[in-house]
Amino acid sequence: MDDLLDDDGPRGNVGEYTVSEISGAVKRTLEDRFGRIRVRGEIGRIFKARSGHLYYDVKDDRNVLACTTWRGQVSGLSVQPEEGMEVVVTGKLSAFGAQSKYNLNVDAMEVAGRGALLAMLEKRRAQLAAEGLFEPSRKRPLPFLPNVIGVVTSPQGAVIRDILHRLSDRFPRDVLIWPVAVQGRTSAGEVANAIRGFDALAPGGPIPRPDLLIVARGGGSIEDLWGFNEEIVVRAAAACSIPLISAVGHETDTTLIDHAADRRAPTPTAAAEMAVPVRAELIATVAALGARQARAAAQAVRGREQRLLDLGRGLPRAETLLERPRVRVETLGHRLPAALEARVTRARLRLSALAGRVGPGDRISRERARLDGLARRLEMGLRDRQRWAEAALAAQASAFARQARRGAAQPRRDLERLVRRLTPAPLARRHGRDADRLSGLLRRLSVAAQGTHMRRVSRLEALDRLRESLGYARTLERGFAVVWDGETVVTTAEAARAARQVQLQFAEGPRVDAVTSGPAPKRRKGDDAPDGEQGSLF
Template sequence: MDDLIDEGPRGNVGEYTVSEISGAVKQALEDRFGRIRVKGEIGRIFKARSGHLYYDVKDDRNVLACTTWRGQIAGLSVQPEEGMEVVVTGKLSGFGAQSKYNLNVDAMEVAGRGALLAMLEKRRAQLAAEGLFEPSRKRPLPFLPDVIGVVTSPQGAVIRDILHRLGDRFPRDVLIWPVAVQGRASAGEVANAIRGFDALRPGAPIPRPDLLIVARGGGSIEDLWGFNEEVVVRAAAACTIPLISAVGHETDTTLIDHAADRRAPTPTAAAEMAVPVRADLIAAVTALGARQARAAAMAVRSREQRLRDLARGLPRAETLLERPRSRIETLGHRLPAALQAQVSRARLRLGALAGRVVPGDRLSRERARLDGLARRLEQGLRDRQREAASGLAAQSAGLERLARRGFVQPRRDLERVARRLTPAPLARRRGRDADRLAGLLRRLSVAARGEHAARVARLEALDRLRESLGYERTLERGFAVVWDGNRVVTSAEAAQAARQVQLQFAGGPRVDAVTGGPAAKRRKAEPEEDQGTLF
């Protein structure tokens, strides 16, 4: 049994730890496949929040995991898209923690012209579906822009051709934004230049262009690829300044051509689209001026002839004035007689009215009679008022006596006693007098209230005038009042004679101050106390 259990010697098989195996595999991969190029199709793409990019490069049978770190993404000539056939360059390494290996990619290029064209067509269809190429979004170009912005390389023949053509046709101010027109940095610089021009505001130190030209000479599809990038197309579509795309030669087409407001076959053609020919405009304006002068002369001659024709049909001035002149002469002869008749009628009316006028002594008698009636009426009213007051006092005394006797029904007993004590005519008379007295009291009350309101309004107005003319308003304007006790100091001599004065400013109590009088002169020998002198 022990012989069966004994397994015997293990031979020469080596024993390793997991970390040793992982390190050996990683070392073997890096030594055998240090820096390599791999061709394949991009599959799944994932961008982490840290900024790192993870994706797969695959063929028809296998998949290779690839990684591009955040700092390496800007160095890629193309941005990876799913389905793109590319050639990636990087370093192969192992990841022992998960028993995996991957390729750290630091360079990427499209694998062949066919793949580029396929990717270009796919991107064009995607952007077109978003409406970036719609004709309704395109704006008309200005007829004669004051400032033209040019996005291109400062070296090369393109900028010289544009400037030369603009100078020949119609010189304009040109702002050049230098960019790289090919290579890895091309797309970002062109997009930033378009957005930078669009961000300028009117009235700024750098003038805002009225028209933009994005220009580049001809080249292969790889050379022009920066103008096919999505960031450039979106910047051109979002630009609020009219934009001309002049990328490549006549047969070259990029995606910025579809997003621009106008496509020029060459940079020179873009300059021709930007401005008209100055000589042609001068000739056209001169021709229009000549036509206007001829038309005005013809209109004047036509109206002169029409006026002469109408003048021949009119009668002579003597004939037109003959009837009005004779009528005026007739009326002039009749005018003296009419004036005399009018004066006679006025005299007759005046005599008739004079007979109806009341003599002066009669007016005096009537005035004296009215004055006497007024005095009698006033005396009668006073007598009636005294009589009514005495009657009311008697009735009040009777009511008090009845109240002391303990009447249960005061109103009914009062009416019975009043009927028994007062004759009917006298009662009616007193009732009318009481009504008249009540009316007079109401009128007196209304008049008293009106007089009181008027006096209150007058008093308030005078108080507002007092406040506006008072010295407190003057203090609010920055002035001050100088007091010597309860006396106001109004001159410099009085202020110097005073031993100590007070200053009153707006909104606060009086402030003590030392003047330049005798007391201050005694203090001049003591410099530490010579403070606060006002005069």
């Protein structure tokens, strides 16, 4: 039994390999047999590592193929893998012996068929619409006449020439062009960067900030226009604060940027027409509005003129309007003489009252009497003081004489000083100073009294002139007369009839007597009326 177990004899023709040998052989067989291949399937699980590598599955209804795209190969993919997308991947099949696994290193990817592209496009559209990027409320109105227009397109081709030519024909504007690739793997990133770049320009900076953006491209297949369906482009268009017009493809072509833009144009030429109005049409419109305004203004003036004429016919005549003021003026004219006479009478009474109050001579007399009294009191005071001083001097002299007889020397000197102090000369000088002061006060009082007197006289003369100008004497000079009943002025016919005898005062003479009733005495023709004869007036 042991011999059988220890038998080292040959065991047929089956070869023996190590694990590394078999793993290497499998890897070489896979790489040699398949090399670079294309595989069609649906993308399943996707994982992006921190290093930037992509790990995902491509599957069909029965099997799964692990795929890998290294970080340096990701930017070369024409489409970014999404779960559920049907694609055709191209790469090299290889094995990973450490885990007995194989995978496909993918360096190219494309959507498998138009139907798959449309399905993916619809799925992406629904996703972005659910986020609210296509809401009409987010869309901004286009400016009526932008100063600067930014264009995102390829610098080659007919698109930019059509836009510039159309803008020049309609209304020339400044145009900034951001050149981008409109097709290929880098198209989506360049278009998104161009939109964000225009939006980042500061107003008033060295590069003018556009008032309007146009993203334009000519027509093509769905694959050619796929860059404008990428999510990065749609989000950049939705986030742009500058109004944006999408002009991608022809009228039948629709991309996702059309839904996110503020306005969709069927062609790039139509986008230029949306951007600016026609200058000639604006000029014609302004001219038509100006003509309409002139016609409306002329019609309004004519209407108001007719209205004024209609209202004028309803007004009364000028004679009717002036009748009442004329009657009022005439009434006031009749009342004026009586009012003037009353005014003169009041002025005369006031003048009499003022004349009684004005008396500068009396005041001067009072002040002179007062000064005379003060002078007399001063003279009396000086005489009394002199008499007192003389009496004091005599008494001191007697006392000093008695002391001198006794031989005292000091009292003699005191006596001499007292005599010098009480001598009449100082008293005379002091009396002279008081007299000079009194004379000055008298002169000042006289000047002040004279000035006051002159002012009062001037005012009295002015009032007298006013009295004469307002007095009835001027009225008498114009042919009027004053009727007196004694010292009372007769102003009514009833008062004249009631008086027995009245007097008439004319301008050039004294009063003339007249009677109010009774027949006048008879006189012979040619005889003069005797003195004291009175005529009847009433």
